[in-house]
Each structure stands twice: as C-alpha cells, then as structure tokens.
Amino acid sequence: MKDAPPAALPAKLVDPPWLRKPAPAKTAAGHPVVPGLEPPGGRHVVWEPGEREQWAAMRPYGGPWADGDWEREAEKVRDGSMYLPSQAGFLASAPEPLARPLLAAWEPPPVTWNFDHSLKPIVARFEEAAWDVSVRMAKANPFGTGPVLLPFLGADVARLMADWLYRLKSAQKLSRAWFARHGLGAVPYLVPDALGKRVGPRRNAVHALRAIEGDVAEAARVHGDEAAQAVAALLADEPEQSEPAHERPKPPDLPQWLDTEALPRPVLRDGGPRLPPGAARNLVHLWAMALRPDAFPGAREAAEETAALCEPASLTAFAWAVFEAWRDAGMPGRSAFVLPALGRFGDDATVRRLTPLIREWPGQGGHDRAAAGLDALAAIGTDLALLHLDGIARSGRYKGLQRQAQVKLRQVAARKGLGDEQLADRLVPSFGLDASGAMTLDYGPRRFTVGFDEQLRPSVTGEDGKRRKTLPKPGAKDHPALAPAAYAAFAALKKDVRAVASLQIARLETAMVEGRTWTPDEFTAFFVRHPLMWHIARRLVWTSGGTAFRLAEDRTPADVADDAFDLSSDVRIAHPLPLGDALPAWTEVFADYEITQPFPQLARPVFTLAGGEGRDGRLARFEGLSVPYGKILGLTRTGWVRGPALDGGLQRWISRPTGPHHVVIDLDPGIAAGYVDLHPEQKLEHVWIAPAPREYDPAFPIENGFAAVGPVLLSEILADLTRLG
Template structure:
C-alpha cells in the first residue's frame, strides 16, 4: 500500500500512511462517548469472569465494557470487544449479555439504549437464540415492529446453525406480514452471498444439533453415561449402559458429578426442544417440495437428506423418484440407509439423476403397490403422500376458471383460514376497512388457486367474523379480489 501510494506523490503517501497507522480502538471513537443509562449498573449484572479462573473484571472495567457495547451498532461492533472476548470466559460473556438485555427490558427498553439488544449479536449463543425468538415473534403485535427487525439482525449476527434455523422459521411462519417479509429478505441476502437458491440454503440450514451420523449422542453424568437418540417419528429415547430403554433421563443422583449431570440433563432438554422445531419445519418443507415438484441433485439428496442424522428418519418414510433421461424410477430408503425399489430389490441412484418426492399423481399404476408395501411394513408417513386425495379437473372446470365444487361448503372457524398460511397459502392485501378478501397459493408459473371467504379476514380483529363459508374458488394468473 505504501509503495503504490508513493507513486502518486507525497500527499497520497502521507494520507495512506496516516490511514495505516491509525489505531482502530481510537479512530472509531466519536467526539462524545455515549453514556449507558442508569439501569446498566455493574452491581446489578453478573460478573465478567477472566479466563483460567483468575477472578473477575472490577466494576470500573465493566463500565468500560458497557461503553464499548454502547459504541456498537447492529453487526458493527467496537473492535475493543474482541480483546474483551479474549480475556473473559465465553459463558460468562453470554450470561452478561443476556443480563444486560433483561435489565434494559425492565427499564422499559429506552430507545437510546437499543444497543442492549444489538449486543446479543456479539455476545449471544444458541441458548440466547431460543430465548429471544419468542420475543421477536411477539413484538410486532405490541407495536414494536422496528425492534423485531433489529432482532433479525441479532440472529443473523449470531450466525450459528440454530440461529439461522430460527431466522428461517420466522421467514416461513411468523404471522406478521412485514416481519415475515423482512426475514425472507434477510434469508435471501444470506443465500445470495453463498450463491444458493432459497431452497438450497434451507437444506443447509437444517442443524445436526451435535448428533452423531446415526442420530445419537452421549450424555455424561460422570458416574453414569446414557445414549440418547430419536426414533423414526423423531421422538426422543434414552438407553442406559445396560441397553435398557427409558422415556427420559433420570434425575441426577448423589453419585453423579455435580456439574456434568445437571449440564447433561439441561442439554437433553434443549435438544428435545430443538428437534421438535426441526421436525415441524422440515415436515412442512418436504410436503411443500412434493406439491411444487422441487428436485434435488443426487449429491444433494445423499448429503443433505439421506446423510442428515435427523432428516433421514423422515426421508425413509417417503417414496422418492429418480429422473434420468426423462424416465422416472420410484424408490425408498431402507432402515440401513440403502435404497430399494417397490420389490425390495437394491436400487442404485444414478449420479446425474434429479430426485424428488413422489406425488401420487406421478406414481401412476405403481401407487397401489407402494401403498401396500408401506402398509404391510407398518411405515408411518410424516404427511399424507400415498393416501393423499387427488382431484381431476372436469371438462367444465378445464374450460373455465371457477372451482365451484369447493364453494359454499360447511361453515368454518376463521382460525382455520388463518391456519392455511402454514400450508403455503398467502393472505391477500387488506382492502376497504382493513379486510383481507382472499387467500391464494401459487401452483405454477403465473397460476394461482384463489379462494374468497364470504366475510374476509379483518386485520388485527380476527374475531370480527369468527365463522364463515368459502364463497368463491377460482384459478387465475395472479391473486386478487374476485
């Protein structure tokens, strides 16, 4: 840099020299340092422990740490925090960051101290993510959309598999449209940065939660060890040293290690919670992939689905198609993760195959044989695949656009309509008096199924029309009011 600057003359050389010699700990300081609020009192916060058991930072030093946090912005942290992280125990920093955030909440979340939320992006961990996500989902309903958006930045800043999983969950399921859209933008930014599609990023966001390749892990109580895992329905189980199966981990006993046993039990509780979240999200995602005919390459299938310690349990309860040169071959995954056809003969997945979940429409005459196999073997499916009802357009429907057979059916709770969002439907834009007049689902390029409830959905007052019929159902090139 200095050599090139010299080629442009003394003035350029002087400017670059000053730039390179600047201390980042000083050059980023504003003229007037921020003053954290009175609520940020070191006496009210847990100690910041020094690595190696060498005590804790004194209160005056903790005040400087708080000032460093106050100097920071979302994902733009004062560089001195790196030195703090080198000196302090990681767990201590995480606990300190959450305590700062909680004190800020107790103080009424003053806007000028919003850094207390941003700080979690630097100090937080997976447990922080689990605590923070419920608040993120609730804040828009409390008139704090901007705070929820800041929360998205925190999740992106933590950046762990669990953080990205929860960020993706918000993008898929949160009920507040603006927040959902912002989360989707954030996911799109991450995907674009990695050169991936949204679906491809979703494959990579499924965490393994620290499990071994077979979906198990060992919990150490010191005097005792237990192997924990998850069955084909992703329900947890525990095996003791003698191989006896238990429903849950036992309470720590007098002979167990006083630190290892409680920590292991706490870890298992968090693991069960995370697996429940993963299972619900991935079942919905796989069902949507079947309906939209999404495909994976053979390598993606083997790496992200078959090779995943949790997802493979779902994968082996479905029928799959391998498309090669325009020809589809149906197969399933056996208990030992090998592939087999409907006659239970070994199947080899071609390297260039496109793999997708078999919709019953695509199985043709083979549907009955596959249904019989899954029934005889007692394989429960994660969602309705082989027994899924299939409808064919009548000549009248094919010539027009109305689907009258689904209109004016039984009276339904409006909450059932709201629940359709979890199935991939989108609520329409609010019209007169803030009423959403339609719901739609994209089923192909420029092709939507749209339905109109007779009263609509009142934004912010869903109980205004607690029950209603579906009045009109039609196909259109875009969603809109009938």
C-alpha cells in the same frame, strides 16, 4: 474475584478518548504566527472539462422573449417586478450588451430556496462578473445555492469554504468537493488566516489545510520560507482537540438502569481477574459507539481488542445480563447497543432464550425491537441461530416480522451463494448425534441410547433394551458429574429438536407438493448421512430418474421390490398422484415394515378435475359455500395468502400462487384485518384462476383455465377446497 489492574487492560478501555471532554482551543500564544501576510489578489474561475458547457446549457426560467421584448422586460428586472428566477433567466438569455450592465447592478434578495440552477447559466456566461452575486446568494443557502461557487478560486471563497468545512454539516460534501478541485491552489489563500492571530479564521484555515492532499507546506512558500516552515510545523502537530462540532459527535449517554457493578462482569482469559466496574461500563460505551464507526473511529476496534482478552463465556453472560437489566427496566428506547451485543457475543443458549421473545414482541408494540432481534440471530450465525431465523421466516405469527426474517435469510443465503431452500438444507444441526442418528448418554454405571420416531420425538432405550418414556433423573449410584451433565444434555436436545421437528417436516411436505429436487450428492449429504434428517428420510418414498425408492435400514436406496437402486439423477419426494399403479405396492411395503410416515404421503387423498371442469377459469362446485372464518384462515398453512385490506379494512380474497398464475377465492363479506372474527361466516363468491390476486373480473381469463395448473399442485388445491366444505 479480584479486579484487573488498569495496566492489564487496553488503554482505550481504561480511558476511552471519545469520552474525554475536549480541551479548549489553542490560543495564539502557543500557535505559530507570521504577521503581515495577505492572500493573493485576483479571482480565478477553474472549470472541469465540459462543465462550463453543461451549465450554459441548463434551461433558464422564464421566457422565451422575442426580439422586441428585451428592453421592456429589462425594466422589470431593474425595478424587481419580474419573478426572481425569471430575472436570472433573463440575464442568462438577453443580448450581452444589455445583460452585462444589468448583472453588475443586480442585487436580488438572498433566498433560502435552492438557487444554484438559476445562477449556473449566468456564471457560465459571465464568469467573474457573476462572482459577487453568487457569493451573496450562496451565503444564504450553502447547501442549495453553494454549488455555484465550485469553479471560483479567490480569497473570499476560500475563507467561506473553510468556514463551512468546519462549521456546517450540511455543506460538508460541497466544501470537500471545492478543496478537492482546487487542492494546493487553495493553500496561498488560507495561509494568512492559518498563521494569523484571530481564533475563528485561524481554526477554520488550519482545519482546511489538513483536508488538502499534497505538499501543503511547499504550496505555502509563496508567502516566504518562514511561512512554509510555520505551516509544516503546524501540520506536524497533533490536531486541535476543539474539532468541528459536526466531527465531534456527543458520545451516547448510558442509561440509568445500567448498573455494571450489579452484573457478572467479564473476566480475562485463563482464569484471570474480572474487569473493574468502570472498565465494564466503558466496554458497554464502546459497544454503543461501535454502532457509529464513522462518528467514533476506533471504538469498534477497541471493543474487539477487549473482547479478545476476555473469556468468551463471560462476555456472553455479561451481554445477557445487560439484556435482562434492559428488559427489567421495561425495554426503554435509546438502548440500541443491547441486542447487537447479544448478536456479537450470544451462543446457542442465547438463541433458545431470545427467539421466543422475538416472536412475541410485535404483538406488544415492539416490531422494531423484534427486527433488531432478527439481526442478532443472524449475527450469532450458528446453525441453530439460522435455523430459528428460518423458523420465523416460515411460520411467523406476525407477517411483517416474517417477511423481514425472509429478507434476512436471503441476505445470508446470498453471502453464501445459495438459494433459500439450499440454505435451509444446510441449517439443520446434527445436535451431537452419532452416525447412526442416536446419542448415548453416560451415567457412569449405566448408559442410555436416545433415538427418534417419525415426528422426531426422542425415545430412550436402556442397556437392557427396554423403552422408557423419558430419561431417568440421576440417582445416588450414578456418577456425580457424568449423570447430571448427561441429563442436562438430554433436556437441551429435546428442546432443540422440538423446535426443528415441525419446521423440517412441514418443509419437506411443501417440497413434495412443489416438486423440489436435490442432486444425488445433496440428497446423500442432507438426508442419507444427516444424523437427524435420516429419521424422516427413511420414512418417505422418493423418486429418481422415474423410479420410486426408499432408504433401507443400511441407508441404501431400494425400489419397491427391495432391490438395490443406484441414484443417477435428481431426487424428489414422491407425491402419490404420479405413483399411479405403484401406489398400492408401496403402501404394502411400508405396512410390512411398520414404517409410520412423518406426514401423509402414501395415504394422501388425491383429486382431479371432472371432465371439462375448470376450463372456463372457474370452479363452480365450490362457489356459494358458507365457511367458518377459521377454515379460511387455516388455508394460510398450505401456502394461501390473504389479500390486502380494502374498504372497511376487509380482506376480500385469499389466493394461492400456481407458478405464473394465482387461484383466487373471493370472500363475502371478507376478513376484517385485525378483527378476524367480526364476520364468522364467509361465503365463497368466486373460485377462479387469475394472472394476479384480485377480485373476480371476467376480463382476465387464463387460457385453458385450471388445466394450466400442474396435476400435483392442482390436487393439493382441490384438497384444500374440499376440506372447506
């Protein structure tokens, strides 16, 4: 394949300006010079409304001093024996006839700590008389003491602020605030340097003039028409290449492992040529610089302009090839552009390959890498990508990564104006299934229909109506293009649905326990009409308005007598406990129709408290049990949370939220964090209900104890505890 000519590519891709070496600074020979100019004389203090009063009210260090102490303490200021901040406090507080001459002779040593708090009351009190000491102290610490110069407008301060604006990153905010305050009033003080011969002051002044808003050339006219015209010409010219060091960040170096000539380079749309090696390498450079848009303005736009010219599939392949090269090199640091590139150009195939790696990385010391992988999934943003992100958030092996996935999903949900579970409803893909919840695979001379069972396992049926264990491989008589494509589609479908199945089944079981509801419209959209979730929904009993129902074969609600039923209120998944006397009838209906359920619902064991049990906030019948540690860890699958690691790294309790309260199991000796089998047997010391997860303390009773927990959730908690025995 031919390489694209440079003329067919964006100029900033062929020759990125951020990668050019800066040209040397302009010399006076090519610079307008107006000799003999001098800055205005005099010093001015320009206050913002209420600012002087605010500074004057700042509490000084030292003191308070009584009337008879002033002269004695003034001597300590003269000989320097008083603590320096207290000296400043004394000058801000002493009677003016004493303080003013002291200030004129005051020569404190420059200090590197922040001294603006000490100087501001003095400046507010004495204004211009505090000028020299303020400038001297500010030079020693521009960031921490420099703010005291904000009201001062004079030649020395203007030159100092221009120098800081160009040279000091730490003083950027301060110097910009100074020029914003004084605006065009600062121009006359800068013009002599801007039109002078000395390179350093000229460079600083020109840079500062460009930062001032308004008619700078007209403000320069105080120095004459020639100066005004020279400043106008100066500002009309392109900025010098020798920009300030803090404004000219070094472009990131691309790593040695990246060999763009060995990768499948992107190709232009409509069957066009591919990017030359240099352009492909520049594209990766743009990706890296796009991560810092403030430092490299325009790099992101240049990368997007290039992407718009290229075939999307070729960009996806290129981004994945870069990722694979990075993995082959051992995933070294300083390669922050790799995963964001997958997020920008990845597709569902990328999601399938990337998600297992994200799940593994924390266990390989790559938590930050895994977190960047979550960002990539969120950036890809397809239903499948968000579904896999949701899967990590619900069942992540590493709790830190799981929490970050939850935060990422909440951010996505917030952008869409949805709750977490509302977003999860919308994330289930249809996977190309038809309205009946099936997929027809065409081999040419023969066709197969794919359906799903209660666990969302695919089943294949031929045109003869016979069930097959799996889809047959294409044969010699099958269509040479249709059959392989259908076979590949089935392989992808199996893989995708496998990732969805356990997650969705567990999500609905949790919704049953927690009593989550859906509006009739939501229920219809996300279950009745959804081609995949329909296979689960029709195998459950639901309730609406106090009436239990199932979804009949025609997808209409039907009650226990198979009479049609109209949805008029919110829908929830029925728990067997509230079904009460209707439970046997529903069990019989499902048996008659040979409906297998995706999780235990009608056959689910239910538990209640014995008379008066648990009202004291304890479940004594479970206390004292010795339980294998694996059973304790297994509780986390049903919503229990292990406590923090305390002394010796032991997690001394595990708890489950019940709304405003928590059921807590105190463990002896406790689970060793990071070494869970250190103590194979765990004794249940206390089983109690508490305001918050913590070790047992009788001083924190809950009124009515376990009777405060809803009957369905209480049944589930008792079921968990019973399984421990």
